[in-house]
Amino acid sequence: MTRTFSLLFLFLFLASCGGGGGSSAGGKTSQIDASEVDNAGQVADEDSATDPAPTLAQTFEVNAKLTGFSANNEDKVQKAIELIKQVVASDKFKSRILNFKYNGKKTFVQNNGLTNAQIYQKILEGAEKLSPAKNNAMDVQLETYYVDANVIGYTMANIKTIYMNRKYLGSSDFPPYKVAMNMTHEWLHKLGFGHDSEATDRRPYSVPYGVGYIMRDMAKAID
Known part of the structure; x- marks a missing residue:
């Protein structure tokens, strides 16, 4: 049975800064490996300041259609959705995206020719x-499946569905902030961003991994 959640929250503007695996190209499978969930994320420079997050950050929504979820797993996803919205609404999320660095430069790997601001x-x-x-x-269209493998979930470029592995989704070791990370990672593939299929040194600096880790770290601080 499919249920649709459209969670709408409006956050107040924050007064100052700091508030608050394979490529998806060509129809290939994009998945995130469980061994990489707890990798260290990049922290923005302490002295890097930006203007407050714009109105679009405050009004950002998450529309999720769920298929095959138990009541407990639905609840976990709903909590993850709330975390995603709170993180995106914050000034700090904007700062960490804009100040993200690879090899000393403010840039993401495999950025499709876009700047951090873009x-x-x-x-x-x-x-x-x-x-x-x-x-x-x-x-997002989310659907559960089960496989006893080291893969949290996956999607493909030519479909809307994101598959989430119940092996991890139902585990107490996979709290809502990690679900928020996984949802963000896979959704960024839906925006057209990819990453290396192998665990290369640069892969954590791709958009799905880099932003996913930012989401994880900030959501964990809230969760």
Whole structure:
């Protein structure tokens, strides 16, 4: 049975800064490995300041259609959705995206020719490749499956569905902030961003991994 959650929250503007695996190209499978969930994320420079998050960050929504979820797992996803919205609404999320670095430069790996600021804007606009309207929302179709493997979930470029492995989703070792990370990682594939299929040194600096780790760290501080 499919249920649709459209969680709408409006956050107040924050007064100052700091508030608050394979490539997806060509129809290939994109998955995230469980061994990489707890990797260290990059922290923005302490002295890097930005303007407050824009209105689009405050009004960002998450529209999730769920299939095959137990009541407990639905509840976990719903909590993850709330965390995603709180993180995106914050000034700190904007700062960490804009100040993300690879090899000393403010850039993501495999950034599709976009600057950090353009990637941040693309996230807020929420125009997925298969649903290209700019609706200021993360639109995801989530479906569970089970496999006794070291894969949290996966998707493919030519489908809207993101598959989530019940092996991890139902585990107490996989709290809502990790679900938020996984959802964000896979959704960024839906925006057209990819990463190396192998665990290369640069892969953590790709958009799905880099932003996913930012989401994980910030959501954990809230959760």
